[in-house]
Amino acid sequence: MDTTTSEKLKLLVQFMKGNKMTRPSKALVVESMSEGYGAGQHQPKLTWFGHSAALLAIDGKTLLLDPMFGKAPSPFPFIGGKRFSDKLPFEMEQLPMIDAVLISHDHYDHLDYGSIVKLKDKVRRFIVPLGVAPHLVRWGVDPSLIEEHDWWDEFSYEGIQLACTPARHFSGRSLTDRDATLWCSWVIHGREARIFFSGDSGYGPHFKEIGDKYGPFDLTLMECGQYDERWAAIHMMPEETVQAHLDVRGKIMIPIHWGAFTLAMHDWTDPVERAVKAAKEMKTRISTPKIGETVLLQAAEYPSSAWWR
Structure with a gap:
């Protein structure tokens, strides 16, 4: 038996045995998002919804990042591991008009069919990496509302400067379309703040390249979760997450890609515990921040409670 086959069998056995600590013992309680989010607000702010989904209000515009609001990150939601919370921090109707949705890649835990279908009529623009547009068009999004970008593309949308930047990951939603579309991270540079959204990525020199070209950042949203030494090339260990934050020249880091779903065998609190220690x-x-808690950017204090304990 070759090493690759042996490792796959070992991984399969681990998943079958399971780890009772990969998810909370009871449903997580989330913060309810306040009404009128973004309306008339002048200070930039961000609300994390668990995993990689977040809502950003900046320069009077509202951006939604990787809006996965489904119950499970799977083509068969009734089979996949369910969301840690029984509900979202909001009702879909409560969301304001979205100036732009930014997608990092097409995996089910970042690009969700049900969420897009419910959101599409209140989104003015979908900004995605190369090849992702056909998914959206197939789901009923007007093609004229979608723009695709390659790594290092720089452009402006509604006065906000954006850049599609590299990541070390992969893509695909079936057995036959692996790497058929691009994956990326995003630089969001407004008048009021500069934000880096990592998407999914293994650690690499691209973080320093991004920091040298676009940093410093007031806030970074950095992938921190669903890792394993066996797939370290595509997902960072928490200590690497903190180093990547330093590489891009971030001031404040919010760890994302945890707190909502089980996609790896580590304890569900391991990512944030290790990231806090490394930071x-x-x-x-x-x-x-708690899931659903709004963070005011450039505030004197940022949320830092160990709410998961």
């Missing part, structure tokens, strides 16, 4: 050791600031 302290590396002398950088980390914020740990």
Whole structure:
């Protein structure tokens, strides 16, 4: 038996045995998002919805990042591991008009059919990496509302400067379309703040390249979760997450890609515990908002409670 086959069998056995700590013992309680989000607000702010989904209000515009609001990140939701919380921090009707949805790649935990169908009529623009547009068109999104971008594309949308930047990952939604579309991270540079959204990525020199070209960032949303040493090339360990934040020259880091679903065998709190420890050791600031809690950017204090304990 070759090493690759042996590793696959070992991984399969681990998943079958399971780890009772990969999800909370009871449903997570989430914060309810306040009414009128973004309306008349002048200070930039961000609300994390668990995993990689977040709502950003900046320069009077509202951006939605990787809006996965389904119950399970799977083509068969009744089979996949369900969301840790029984409900979302909002009702879909409560969301404001969205100036732009930014997608990092087409995996089910980042691009969700049900969410897009419910959102599409209140979104003015979909901004996606190369090849992702056909998914949206197939789901009923007007092609004229979609724009695709390659790595290092720089462009402006509604006065906000954006850049599609590299990541170390892969794509695909079936057995036959692996790497058929691009994956990326995003630079969001407004008048009021500069944000880096990592998407999914293994650690690599691209973070320093992005930091040198576009940093410093007031806030970074950095992938931190669903990792394993066996797939370290496509998902960072928490300590690498903090280093990547430093590489892009971030001031405050919010760890994402955790707190909603089980996609790996580590304890569900392991990502944030290790990231908080590493941030302290590396002398950088980390914020740990509750799911649904709104963070005011450039505030004197950022949420930092260990709410998961």
